Amino acid sequence: MSAKATLIDTTKQDKAAVLELIAGMAKARYEKNARAIAAPYATDAAIYNLAPPLVHHGIDLAETQAWLDTWDGPITIEPRGVEVTIAGDTAFAYGYMRMTGRKKGADRDVDFWMRETLCLARNREGWRIVHEHTSVPFYMDASTRPAFDLEPESRGR
Amino acid sequence: MSAKATLIDTTKQDKAAVLELIAGMAKARYEKNARAIAAPYATDAAIYNLAPPLVHHGIDLAETQAWLDTWDGPITIEPRGVEVTIAGDTAFAYGYMRMTGRKKGADRDVDFWMRETLCLARNREGWRIVHEHTSVPFYMDASTRPAFDLEPESRGR
Numbered sequence: 001m002s003a004k005a006t007l008i009d010t011t012k013q014d015k016a017a018v019l020e021l022i023a024g025m026a027k028a029r030y031e032k033n034a035r036a037i038a039a040p041y042a043t044d045a046a047i048y049n050l051a052p053p054l055v056h057h058g059i060d061l062a063e064t065q066a067w068l069d070t071w072d073g074p075i076t077i078e079p080r081g082v083e084v085t086i087a088g089d090t091a092f093a094y095g096y097m098r099m100t101g102r103k104k105g106a107d108r109d110v111d112f113w114m115r116e117t118l119c120l121a122r123n124r125e126g127w128r129i130v131h132e133h134t135s136v137p138f139y140m141d142a143s144t145r146p147a148f149d150l151e152p153e154s155r156g157r
Numbered sequence: 158m159s160a161k162a163t164l165i166d167t168t169k170q171d172k173a174a175v176l177e178l179i180a181g182m183a184k185a186r187y188e189k190n191a192r193a194i195a196a197p198y199a200t201d202a203a204i205y206n207l208a209p210p211l212v213h214h215g216i217d218l219a220e221t222q223a224w225l226d227t228w229d230g231p232i233t234i235e236p237r238g239v240e241v242t243i244a245g246d247t248a249f250a251y252g253y254m255r256m257t258g259r260k261k262g263a264d265r266d267v268d269f270w271m272r273e274t275l276c277l278a279r280n281r282e283g284w285r286i287v288h289e290h291t292s293v294p295f296y297m298d299a300s301t302r303p304a305f306d307l308e309p310e311s312r313g314r
Contacts, residue, residue: 131274
């Protein structure tokens, strides 16, 4: 096998590992398992969440559990159109995630698409999230309401 | 010079080049120059903006000019706490940007901090933005209003 073929093969495996990590993020939320949610993050990961403050440093287990407890039943995350770029032991990935579920006391489901960017570093244990950026755009009118009604375009993915 | 010292030196230079690109992004907005705004982006860059839709593919000059025309005077972007990671010809950077300026017809300035993530690839001409994610978190209460009142924490930077 040529060196180039090996490189392509390795990159393919690395991309698969990052996509597996993303699938694991969804599974952990579906199962509402705070430890499994925290597992792929670096201790001091810079996390830009939907909710304030501007940044969270790493995942706080108690805070995550409190958030999980506001949901009635599973939280479903459906990733779509995720593009992964690998550069040695560094990677980034971005795409869309549909989040659905029922908040306790609510009379209908939460259901919207968010944008997700992940920056990753590989150590001996595998890929770790060092930065996450999750957001919903907002309408630039008097309402400044989050655009919960958007859907990813279909580009053949 | 050892191979390691050379590598550190190169990484330092690469980080400086990415920070220079970010300074150029601010300058282009201050000067309200649509071409200079578009210059550092890859043609098909996946741009997650403050405003809908979920994604813009590359910078549209006419759309950028129309946006610039909604401002009265310069738009100031002040980057803060930007962390840059270099991995060969791939890089990512994230931090905060304070945006200030006056919208036409408004009686006071726009002034808020946003989160910014950039993913970059280097070609023969230098670093290009292949992905940008800009956002403001929103309050998870009945208002769902954007959190325009947040400021980056000071961590000695």
